Amino acid sequence: MEETFINKVTESALVTIDLEDYYPKESIAVFDLKDYLFMGLILKEKDFREALKNLDLLPFSGKLAAVTCSADAVIPMWAYMLVASYLQPVATDVIFGDETETKKQILLKNIAALPVSEFTDKRIVIKGCGEAPIGEAAYLQATKLLRPVAKSIMYGEPCSTVPIFKKK
Secondary structure, eight states: OOOOOOOTTTTTTEEEEOGGGGSOOSOEEEEEGGGGOBTTTBOOHHHHHHHHHTOOOGGGTTSEEEEEOOSSOOOOHHHHHHHHHHHTTTSSEEEESOHHHHHHHHHHHHHHTSOGGGGTTOEEEEEOOOSSOOOHHHHHHHHHHHTTTOSEEEEEETTEEEEEEEOO
């Protein structure tokens, strides 16, 4: 008598969402305001404006621009606005934060653009393990978006899931 193995996972009609698919793939160029501070503490408006006029924009062209200040200094709000006005025409996007924060913000933005209606009444597994540092905020965002439409939401792998939500 020959045994037939049935793969119940493939027959279960589960939809797997891998949040790594939404992780930013674009290159990131960091603009650090600390490089423009007088004595590492003070931003002089005239010198800063002149430095931005002479800024080589090529390193930011076609990339995500992460605007930050790694020095412990008080930076006026207008300085960030001025930097954005120079970088926006050449960068794909201008984000406040370091490289890690920029990746997080873009990931959340990409998840927010999920075509939620495609998941109506579906059983969804949000994949848990991967290479990219996804972070808690992304899983929270995905759950918030999918809960109103999904039949159920689970976390993990299709063969071993943790139930998160089930429509009653």
